[in-house]
Amino acid sequence: MDQSPDLHAVGKRQLYSHLPTSNFIFPRPLTPPTCSFTMPSQKTFRTKRILAKASRQNRPIPQWFRLKTDTKIQYNAKRRHWRRTKLNI
Template sequence: MGKKTVGVKRRLGKFLKQNRRAPIWVTIKTKREVVYSPKRRHWRSRKLKV
């Protein structure tokens, strides 16, 4: 990617925030049913449609 427009940067920032693990309190509250976040991804294995 060369120059990033403001819209692309905003979307990249949104995806960056989504790419975190599920909080510990969620795991505790659901009695370990929810262990990982479904929106987790690896930057090399899955490309974004930005």
């Protein structure tokens, strides 16, 4: 039979106790993650239309809408930051 230790019976801390602990289980990347797809300068009409719709949707709600009587919406929950959240197009 196989003599390897059972991972459920032995904790990770005991299993890797002989190794250095700094950044071993969750190593950090040396460079920030970059998008594998870069946007071409000559976009297709479909891509340009999707980008235009996304830029229209990415705005705060109007102030007069907050002042309405029966609304509970205070902000745009689907707001997107250009660097943090990508569109995946």
